[in-house]
Each structure stands twice: as C-alpha cells, then as structure tokens.
Amino acid sequence: MEGNQLFPVFIKLDTLHTLVVGGGPVGLEKLSALLNNSPSAKISLVALEILPQLKELAAKFPNVSLSQRAFELEDLDAAELVIAATNNADLNDQIRAAAKERKILANFADKPELCDFYLGSIVKKGDLKIAISTNGKSPTIAKRLKETLNDGLPDELNITLQQMQELRNKLEGDFTDKVKKLNKVTSLLVEDQKSRAMRLNFKWLVWITIVLSISVVIAVFWHKEPEFQAFLLNLNPVFYWFLLGGFVFAMIDGAIGMSYGVTSTSFSLAMGIPPASASMAVHLSEILSNGIAGWMHYRMGNVNWKLFRLLIIPGILGAVAGAYLLSSLEHYSQYTKPLVSIYTLILGGVILSKAYKAGKPTAKGKIKKISLLGLFGGFIDAVGGGGWGSIVLSSLIAGGRNPRFSLGTVKITRFFIASMSSLTFLTMLNGAHWEAVAGLVIGSALAAPIAARVSNKISVKTIMVAVGIIVILVSLRSIFGFILKLF
Structure with a gap:
C-alpha cells in the first residue's frame, strides 16, 4: 500500500522500562531525545564503550543506569521497549530476533526496515507536543519541519493551553454543548480573511518601501x-x-x-x-x-x-x-x-x-x-x-x-x-x-x-x-x- 501507514501514538515512558544499546554519538542522541521528552523515564543503557558526554548526561538523572559491558540477551528480560543505537549489523539482528521472541517493540538507528516504531522529530511548547514522521524516508526533512514549527509557534501557546484546560473544567452541559462552546472560543485561534489580508498587505508594504527607498537614494x-x-x-x-x-x-x-x-x-x-x-x-x-x-x-x-x-x-x-x-x-x-x-x-x-x-x-x-x-x-x-x-x-x-x-x-x-x-x-x-x-x-x-x-x-x-x-x-x-x- 502507498503512503505512510504508521499510526502515531504518545507513549508514557515514565511507566515503562526502556533499554538503550549503544554508548556512542547515536546513543547520546537517542538518550538526549528520550530525556528531553520524558525526564522521569526509567532507562538502562548497555555498551562496551560509553562517551564521557553521555556519562555526564546520565549523572543528572537518577532514573538512568549505565552498564559498560557487552550486550546480553538477559538485558531484555526487564525491558518493555528497546532502542538499538549501534552500527553492528550482527548485534542488531540478534537484538531484533530476541525482542520479537519476547514481544518487545524495538527501534534501530538508521535501519528503518528493522524498526517496529520510529523516533520522530519533536516540537515541544510546554504541554503541546507535535511529532513529525517521514515514514523513515528523510530525517532531514523532519528536522527542517521541526525548526520551522519551533520558530513559528509562539512560546505563549502553552499559556493558551492552560487557560483552555481551566475553561474546559468550568463548562457545564452535555457533550454537544461543551463542544460548541469550545469551538466558539478556539475560532479566535484561526486566522480569518481580514487578518490574512492585513498580513499580506504588510509584506507588500515592505517591498514597496524597498523600491521607493532605492529610488530616493539614487x-x-x-x-x-x-x-x-x-x-x-x-x-x-x-x-x-x-x-x-x-x-x-x-x-x-x-x-x-x-x-x-x-x-x-x-x-x-x-x-x-x-x-x-x-x-x-x-x-x-x-x-x-x-x-x-x-x-x-x-x-x-x-x-x-x-x-x-x-x-x-x-x-x-x-x-x-x-x-x-x-x-x-x-x-x-x-x-x-x-x-x-x-x-x-x-x-x-x-x-x-x-x-x-x-x-x-x-x-x-x-x-x-x-x-x-x-x-x-x-x-x-x-x-x-x-x-x-x-x-x-x-x-x-x-x-x-x-x-x-x-x-x-x-x-x-x-x-x-x-x-x-x-x-x-x-x-x-x-x-x-x-x-x-x-x-x-x-x-x-x-x-x-x-x-x-x-x-x-x-x-x-x-x-x-x-x-x-x-x-x-x-x-x-x-x-x-x-x-x-x-x-
């Protein structure tokens, strides 16, 4: 079937035990992503070599444990999610087979064909979180979209979320009435034709000013x-x-x-x-x-x-x-x-x-x-x-x-x-x-x-x-x- 067949979910990592295999630059990147989004997540990392930067990062989180040794199949016994951050093809195949046998979902860095799930680019503004997936086709596109959304979405959006929660808790009536009232409030977040026209006129004003300024200088x-x-x-x-x-x-x-x-x-x-x-x-x-x-x-x-x-x-x-x-x-x-x-x-x-x-x-x-x-x-x-x-x-x-x-x-x-x-x-x-x-x-x-x-x-x-x-x-x-x- 054509198109992106992935089903997006948001996982409560603080209720699961995550195993990360690999302590190099990719392992540091994956661990940073996990902790950025779930600082309370219980994470175990196993690797023969562990970067000093990774050790410094793990030292800030008591819920992260490091084991500097070779991976063993028994490491999967307590795991509920596994992320392989290695470039060892044989080890990746071993982890995949063992994870399948134990019915544990696994992710493999830069190996989309082996993955049960992908780690998308994340945009975070307080309680608002947006995950971006390209179906494993182009992480670069996902990162560029992340940059665009991060810069385009105001930090004050989290205040709006908190206010909406307070409003939601105060609403009375049945489900239909609540939906109507919330729709009326959130309609202010949608840019209307007048606002769009004002924005367009502002940009035209900028470029007309450019032409006139050059003419004045000449x-x-x-x-x-x-x-x-x-x-x-x-x-x-x-x-x-x-x-x-x-x-x-x-x-x-x-x-x-x-x-x-x-x-x-x-x-x-x-x-x-x-x-x-x-x-x-x-x-x-x-x-x-x-x-x-x-x-x-x-x-x-x-x-x-x-x-x-x-x-x-x-x-x-x-x-x-x-x-x-x-x-x-x-x-x-x-x-x-x-x-x-x-x-x-x-x-x-x-x-x-x-x-x-x-x-x-x-x-x-x-x-x-x-x-x-x-x-x-x-x-x-x-x-x-x-x-x-x-x-x-x-x-x-x-x-x-x-x-x-x-x-x-x-x-x-x-x-x-x-x-x-x-x-x-x-x-x-x-x-x-x-x-x-x-x-x-x-x-x-x-x-x-x-x-x-x-x-x-x-x-x-x-x-x-x-x-x-x-x-x-x-x-x-x-x-x-x-x-x-x-x-």
Missing part, C-alpha cells in the same frame, strides 16, 4: 553630487578593486549573515578612504545587496516577521543616531570598536559552544530584549562601519533563536538600517568616494542572491560554527589592531 546621488555623474563617464581603476572586494565580502556575509561591514570598512580604510566616507560607502552598498538577499530569504520562508517588527524601528533609530555622531566626530569609532569586539568575541565562543553541544538538553530560553538589541546594534553598526550582523545575529543565535530564521530576518532588516544610515551620511557629508561606493554596490549586489541560496543549503550546525569562527577572528583582529596602535 535621486540623492544624482542631484547632490556632481562628481557622481563625472564618475560614470571616467571609471577609476580603484572601482575594480572595490567591485571584487564587494563581491567577496557579500558572499561571506550573505551565507552567514555577518562580517560584510567590518571587512568592507577595513578594506576601505586600507585603500585610503576616510572613516565617515568608508562607513557611508559600506552602507550605500548594503542597500541593494541586502534588499536582494532579504527578498531571497523571504521567498525561501526564512523570515520571522514577529522578530522583524521588534528589530526594525529600534534598529533604524540607533543607525540614524550613530551615522549622525560619526559624521560629526569621525574619530569616535576607534573607541567603540574595541568594546564591541570584546562583546562579539564572547558571543562567538558562546555560539561555538552551543553548536557542539546541540545534542544535550538545555533549559536556556530565548533572548527577550530584542528591541534594545536592535537599538544597540543599529547604533554600533553606523558608528563602526559595520556590526549589525555580528551583534544582532550573534546575540539571537547565542540566546537560543533558530540560526536560519535569525539569518533571514537580520538580512531583511539590514536593508532598512543601511538605507537610513546612508541617507543620514549623505545629508551630513559634503563629499563621497564614488569609485568605492559603486564598486561595493555592484559587487555586493551580484553576490547577494548566490549567497542567500548557499545559506539555505547549509546545516544549522554549520551556520553556527561558521558564525562563531568568523566573529572570533574578526573580533581578535580588531582588538590586536587597537592594542598595537596604543604601543
């Missing part, structure tokens, strides 16, 4: 700077260096969501561009590249609109204030960069730590002060010629946010931050190095759609590791540079 270029017109007729060789640099920096930034501002500003200063003009060149180039990258992430479903609304207004206010300050006091950035670099260095270490401990249970919640983060990130980004990605994206990921959705949201908000910073710089400064501006604009725009697609194919762990390494390297470079200047 108009300001043409009327404010006669040199810009002359530049179009006589290309300076420096343009080609900035064209190449803009492409390379945008490829890195588009794939992991950061480092474009820092690398582009450093490159501009090395090429003799003054600090304020360098920051303006970077932000002008980011308008088009981030507009394209933001659109690509939107089309791929990588934008969290709730997070977008929390970041956008504070980020713009911080960016305008920072651009105004830098235009007035160009030397100010040399004092803020070391402090920001120390902050991002710490965040890089936190991200790397989280990337390599992804299999362990964690109780740490998501970062809450999103608006303050946006205000600070926008200000430092404008003052230091970059940092929106390093500060905001690093903080979101380190605080427990989904890396892929954080990346997409940071990229689309970056468009508005860059637009407002650029308009402020253009108003405050009397001149600009158009060869640097045009090179960065065109180079970064060419790289933006390619980098956005690359980021969508990279695993969550890879994104976290790459972000951590880039943040640490860039931060260390900035700190050492500041120290050398002092001496």
Whole structure:
C-alpha cells in the first residue's frame, strides 16, 4: 500500500522500562531525545564503550543506569521497549530476533526496515507536543519541519493551553454543548480573511518601501553630487578593486549573515578612504545587496516577521543616531570598536559552544530584549562601519533563536538600517568616494542572491560554527589592531 501507514501514538515512558544499546554519538542522541521528552523515564543503557558526554548526561538523572559491558540477551528480560543505537549489523539482528521472541517493540538507528516504531522529530511548547514522521524516508526533512514549527509557534501557546484546560473544567452541559462552546472560543485561534489580508498587505508594504527607498537614494546621488555623474563617464581603476572586494565580502556575509561591514570598512580604510566616507560607502552598498538577499530569504520562508517588527524601528533609530555622531566626530569609532569586539568575541565562543553541544538538553530560553538589541546594534553598526550582523545575529543565535530564521530576518532588516544610515551620511557629508561606493554596490549586489541560496543549503550546525569562527577572528583582529596602535 502507498503512503505512510504508521499510526502515531504518545507513549508514557515514565511507566515503562526502556533499554538503550549503544554508548556512542547515536546513543547520546537517542538518550538526549528520550530525556528531553520524558525526564522521569526509567532507562538502562548497555555498551562496551560509553562517551564521557553521555556519562555526564546520565549523572543528572537518577532514573538512568549505565552498564559498560557487552550486550546480553538477559538485558531484555526487564525491558518493555528497546532502542538499538549501534552500527553492528550482527548485534542488531540478534537484538531484533530476541525482542520479537519476547514481544518487545524495538527501534534501530538508521535501519528503518528493522524498526517496529520510529523516533520522530519533536516540537515541544510546554504541554503541546507535535511529532513529525517521514515514514523513515528523510530525517532531514523532519528536522527542517521541526525548526520551522519551533520558530513559528509562539512560546505563549502553552499559556493558551492552560487557560483552555481551566475553561474546559468550568463548562457545564452535555457533550454537544461543551463542544460548541469550545469551538466558539478556539475560532479566535484561526486566522480569518481580514487578518490574512492585513498580513499580506504588510509584506507588500515592505517591498514597496524597498523600491521607493532605492529610488530616493539614487535621486540623492544624482542631484547632490556632481562628481557622481563625472564618475560614470571616467571609471577609476580603484572601482575594480572595490567591485571584487564587494563581491567577496557579500558572499561571506550573505551565507552567514555577518562580517560584510567590518571587512568592507577595513578594506576601505586600507585603500585610503576616510572613516565617515568608508562607513557611508559600506552602507550605500548594503542597500541593494541586502534588499536582494532579504527578498531571497523571504521567498525561501526564512523570515520571522514577529522578530522583524521588534528589530526594525529600534534598529533604524540607533543607525540614524550613530551615522549622525560619526559624521560629526569621525574619530569616535576607534573607541567603540574595541568594546564591541570584546562583546562579539564572547558571543562567538558562546555560539561555538552551543553548536557542539546541540545534542544535550538545555533549559536556556530565548533572548527577550530584542528591541534594545536592535537599538544597540543599529547604533554600533553606523558608528563602526559595520556590526549589525555580528551583534544582532550573534546575540539571537547565542540566546537560543533558530540560526536560519535569525539569518533571514537580520538580512531583511539590514536593508532598512543601511538605507537610513546612508541617507543620514549623505545629508551630513559634503563629499563621497564614488569609485568605492559603486564598486561595493555592484559587487555586493551580484553576490547577494548566490549567497542567500548557499545559506539555505547549509546545516544549522554549520551556520553556527561558521558564525562563531568568523566573529572570533574578526573580533581578535580588531582588538590586536587597537592594542598595537596604543604601543
């Protein structure tokens, strides 16, 4: 028969005895999944070799017992559920035959043909739990759906569940009356046509704003700077260096969501561009590249609109204030960069730590002060010629946010931050190095759609590791540079 023939059930593991065979990385993954969902489950684990991380995890749960020895058939006598996390085919066949004989349900890692049941990807929001199954066909698809649901379902949904339970307990009447009353209440959870239309109009408003903002910036270029017109007729060789640099920096930034501002500003200063003009060149180039990258992430479903609304207004206010300050006091950035670099260095270490401990249970919640983060990130980004990605994206990921959705949201908000910073710089400064501006604009725009697609194919762990390494390297470079200047 075609289609998924599995019947989903939720098992009370705290009333059963579960046996896990295998103490390697897969055994750690399975034990973590069991304890994440059923911390009180009685679990016995048997393996010749047991990872230190697994021992540390088991030590936190008195209901988990470890036996470092070879598996024996007698281990199944007290078991009511068995999970084999080994790559030994003969041992798997032995466990399967013995489990069948004892009528014990068994699961075998990466061996769907041997399994009586599968361990699906789990989405958990308090008392709400959703299990995802692909019938053993694609665990990757199940994990991606888990990420999407985890980010899309609000944490406050558990409060709604508790309130519904209280309402249910207070309802009177027969079964039909109770169902009608509950249907009336829960209808508020379903998005009606009006709400759907408002959401659609909001997204259209975003992209109309993008087009109008680009038009405004181009108009300001043409009327404010006669040199810009002359530049179009006589290309300076420096343009080609900035064209190449803009492409390379945008490829890195588009794939992991950061480092474009820092690398582009450093490159501009090395090429003799003054600090304020360098920051303006970077932000002008980011308008088009981030507009394209933001659109690509939107089309791929990588934008969290709730997070977008929390970041956008504070980020713009911080960016305008920072651009105004830098235009007035160009030397100010040399004092803020070391402090920001120390902050991002710490965040890089936190991200790397989280990337390599992804299999362990964690109780740490998501970062809450999103608006303050946006205000600070926008200000430092404008003052230091970059940092929106390093500060905001690093903080979101380190605080427990989904890396892929954080990346997409940071990229689309970056468009508005860059637009407002650029308009402020253009108003405050009397001149600009158009060869640097045009090179960065065109180079970064060419790289933006390619980098956005690359980021969508990279695993969550890879994104976290790459972000951590880039943040640490860039931060260390900035700190050492500041120290050398002092001496």
